[in-house]
Amino acid sequence: MPTYEGSDIQAAVNEGLQAMHLTREEVTVDVLEAGKKGFLGFGRRLAVVRLTPNEQPSQVKQSAPAPVEPTPTDNLTxxxxxxxxxxxxxxxxxxxxxxxxxxxxxxxxxxxxxxxxxxxxxxxxxxxxxxxxxxxxxxxxxxxxxxxxxxxxxxxxxxxxxxxxDYRQRRAAIVSHLADKAAREVVATGKPVFLEPMPGFERKIVHGHLATNHHVQTHSEGQGDRRSIVVELARTF
The missing domain is CATH 3.30.300.20 (K homology (KH) domain)
Known part of the structure; x- marks a missing residue:
């Protein structure tokens, strides 16, 4: 019997039903490949099923439904x-x-x-x-x-x-150095300094590193991967 492919099992079944002009109750589904979503577009595989027409559609309700494996998306939740x-x-x-x-x-x-x-x-x-x-x-x-x-x-x-x-250790040292340099510039000029966008764990290094510097304060601005830290003069009350 022919096989049918789809982004997930249900899509593959629908493709087969449309090609065979049959309803779900009129076929038996054999899952040959559950498919895989993959990461970053790598390792992705389509779901593959085989549809076999039932010789006696009236008996379909008495038979157990064909086993369907969960799709990768189902697995995540x-x-x-x-x-x-x-x-x-x-x-x-x-x-x-x-x-x-x-x-x-x-x-x-x-x-x-x-x-x-x-x-x-x-x-x-x-x-x-x-x-x-x-x-x-x-x-x-x-x-x-x-x-x-x-x-x-x-x-x-x-x-x-x-x-x-030792990349993380070296990067932490670089980020701390950038933080110190920014703090010195802020104190010297009185103007805020915007650091390059950083992931959250690197921004945390900057915030923690400058937390003991009473001359400056920090906060984050921006969205997503463009979120960065602003170093500015500490407010005095």
Whole structure:
């Protein structure tokens, strides 16, 4: 029998029903591939089903419905996925990261470490610069996806960090240096300084680093990935 494809199982079934000019009650559905949404457009696979016309439509109601596996979108929001163990989620997330980095030409091996509030995935690769990207854009995008995946599958608050070599440590030092430089400029000129847009965890470094500087204060402005920190003179009352 012919097979039919779609973005998910239901779309594949609808495609087959339209081609065969039959209703759902007149066919038996065999799921050959549940499909996969993928990350960043990589690893995406279509759902594939086979539709077999029932010889006796009147008996359809007496037979058990064909098993239909949940689509990846269902997996992200269903209760069973929320109850996965930490070890299961860690292994699956490592597999996703390995697949994505292989697709973009930066294959990695992964070692995971834990502390009280964060889990760090150490990505070892021969192409560190390519994996990090300009100003950390590539590794930060992957970290956002990893955090989103973890939040969908696990209960409780845990920060997911992707590390390549000692990049996070070096970047924290650079961000702290930028914060100090901005503070000196603000004190010297009396004018606010707008830092380059940064992800939330880097803005947190700046806020914390300048919290003890009583001459300046900080706040964030902007939306999304264009959100940045403004350093200005501390208000006196």
């Amino acid at each position: 269903s209760t069973p996925q929320k109850r996965k163990s930490g070890a299961e989620t860690e292994a699956e997330l490592s597999a996703y990261l390995e697949a994505i980095t292989a697709q973009i030409g930066t294959p990695v091996s992964i070692h995971v470490t834990h502390d009280h509030r964060s889990t760090t995935y150490h990505l070892k690769t021969d192409k560190e610069g390519l994996l990090i990207g300009k100003h950390g854009k590539t590794i930060n995008a992957l970290q956002y996806l990893a955090q989103t995946y973890f939040d969908h599958h696990m209960k409780g608050k845990q920060t997911i960090i992707l590390e390549v070599g």
